[in-house]
Amino acid sequence: MSTWEVFIVEDDIRIAEINRKFVEKVEGFSVCGIALNEEEAKEQISILKPDLVILDIYFPDMNGLDLLRWIRSEFRGIEVVMVTAATEVKTLKHALEDGIFDYIVKPVIFQRFKDTLLQFKEHKLLMTQLSADKEINQNMIDSLLKREKVEVEPSFLPKGIDPITLDKILTILMKHKKGFTAEDLGHRTGVSRTTARRYLEYLVSEQKAKADITYGGVGRPERIYKYGL
Structure with a gap:
């Protein structure tokens, strides 16, 4: 072949x-x-x-x-x-x-x-x-x-994932190598932490983003999302 x-x-x-x-x-x-x-x-x-x-x-x-x-x-x-x-x-x-x-x-x-x-x-x-x-x-x-x-078509995406919002979130991730928590990204895009996390997890599932575990000031684990694999 x-x-x-x-x-x-x-x-x-x-x-x-x-x-x-x-x-x-x-x-x-x-x-x-x-x-x-x-x-x-x-x-x-x-x-x-x-x-x-x-x-x-x-x-x-x-x-x-x-x-x-x-x-x-x-x-x-x-x-x-x-x-x-x-x-x-x-x-x-x-x-x-x-x-x-x-x-x-x-x-x-x-x-x-x-x-x-x-x-x-x-x-x-x-x-x-x-x-x-x-x-x-x-x-x-x-x-x-x-x-x-x-x-x-937009219907190709899972329910709750808007293509315009997805593109906006992905563009922000691509420009900032250090990554964001779902809460930080929510503030930047004007959506809730839960919504931001839903989009970020979708990008992880599509191998367009990765999630690293870190620990915040009170010792609780947080997910830092970054662009790429």
């Missing part, structure tokens, strides 16, 4: 590692490298020539859309999936025009990520089959072009 090589371009090493773990949980895929900036990305992509690039948009030294265009001009056989917090319509439009395979908005749900990789595998296998034929018919063309995206 072929193994598809995936290259990750993400300036936050914690998110890059989460993406790596997600890729390696899907059979038939492996991560061949990780780049944190434009120079590393161009150098390693040129050498490794991966099958698929997982690409963010926001970087201190570049815009991911510019790197997407460079990949398209230099390596037309490499597919690109944008995994980003960018939700502007203009950004999505530019990415689509430049030929992305898919566009996934952070925070990433593993099942959504997995679906994209499986669609990529199916697409590549079909391309391989078609390359052996001298001619194609309309049914073959329709199969190749029809890649139905899996839309993650």
